[in-house]
Amino acid sequence: MEISRKQAELLRGLPRVDAVMARPEWNVARQENPQTLKAAVRSVLENIRQEIQSGKRTSPILDSELSGRISSCYISFCGMRPVINATGVILHTNLGRAPLSRQAVEAAQRAAYGYTDLEFDLDSGTRANRTAAVEALLCRLTGAEDAIAVNNNAAAVILCLAVLAKGKPVAVSRGELVEIGGSFRIPEILQQSGSPLLEIGTTNRTYLSDYENAAAQGAALLLKVHSSNYRIIGFTESVAISELSALGNRLGLPVVHDVGGGLLADLSPYGICEEPSVCQSVKDGADITTFSGDKLLGGPQCGLAVGKRSWISQMKRHPLARAFRLDKVTLASLEATLLSYENGREFEEIPVLSMLCAATSSLELRAQKLCSLLRGIGISAQIRETEGQVGGGTLPEHPLPGYGVSFSAKFSAQELEARLRHAPVPVLARISKGQVIFDVRTVPEEQLPFLVQAVQYAFYGENG
Secondary structure (H helix, E strand, O other): OOOOHHHHHHHHOOOOHHHHHOOHHHHHHHHHOHHHHHHHHHHHHHHHHHHHHHOOOOOOOOHHHHHHHHHHHHHHHHOOOOOEEOOOEEEOHHHOOOOOOHHHHHHHHHHHHOOOOOOEEOOOOEEOOOOHHHHHHHHHHHOOOEEEEEOOHHHHHHHHHHHHOOOOOEEEEHHHOOEEOOOEEHHHHHHHHOOOEEEEOOOOEOOHHHHHHHHHOOOOEEEEEOOOOOOOOOOOEOOOHHHHHHHHHHHOOOEEEEEEOOEOOOOHHHOOOOOOEHHHHHHOOOOEEEEEOOOOOOOOOOEEEEEOHHHHHHHHHOHHHHHOOOOHHHHHHHHHHHHHHHOOOHHHHOHHHHHHOOOHHHHHHHHHHHHHHHHOOOOOEEEEEEEEEEEOOEOOOOOEEEEEEEEOOOOOHHHHHHHHHOOOOOEEOEEEOOEEEEEHHHOOHHHHHHHHHHHHHHHHOOOO
């Protein structure tokens, strides 16, 4: 392909790979991941060459644009990296939701490091159930007859439907046909399980009689779904799980309650009463209650189902149970998380609960410390009141008043936020009224020095 004189000049003006890598801004990346950095530089330069040759680029590339493109490419090539969450969103789905407790991390490390008695009974010398310990803990904590652990809540729901409905219609209120995240859509979950959806009621009002009519139309299962981050207010009506369970018993139909968030702790002393409790669902008679392990429960990503032994035992024998089963590392961290509950130390040990229930006075002190540290490196910072969120599709109407630190720079808030994301330890922050804000609710005190280092990098570069 022939190129013009202008294109040839632009191509000759592109820097060499080694020259780019030698720049001071890449000192840390060059020392830690030299081959990854080289691959990123080569990829970006090759893309620019193609832009020039195709005529898409008609001017030389600026150093700032080149650095930004290489930085983004380098990050994508590095894969998963630790970040500091200064957004104030506790269960930030894009950042991995619940951070694990120290006990859960240590248990996962022990399991990952070597062999374990995952499916081996040391007393008898025979094969054992890999989830026996977790199941026993779940039963003791919730009062359920039996339990099963799988790899996420969608899997738990699909397994329930496959066993309890067996391809027959499932009754769901129109107001509960929700989509959670990018792919958990109740109608599609039903479709994948092989059971037709039987919509009942209206978007805002569903009565017990609607479920009775569904049974008359051939419904094999009554499914109640927590609305997660979606709410209908005003002229509404829904059926409590206790009423639905009583109807299911009378009609001989199983009732499944998908509570989603996995709340095991009593949050009422902290003024949080609107999220459905797993224990209450079991107490109210649901045949099966499904929930996530990585939301309000505060453990690793997994799906849990507790309920009547007659149904759970069938779920354990279903072929999908093996496809959805948990690995030893996840099981170890889940068991450690559940042990924190059983030992009465959940608010002390589990980060999600500690952050959710943190006193505003302690958050103010943390913000004051961060503000002082930032001022110590020449940053004009101010303490301000903030409003955090639980996140993860839970408690959308429950704001979390707290404290944070705001500051601005000679460049725009958007550029400052981007620079923080490209720091050696990336920081995710919020922008409000033209200022970057760190909400300290989601920043443990031991992470404050890293936060300051990221700000220093954003303002002054690596040599600042």
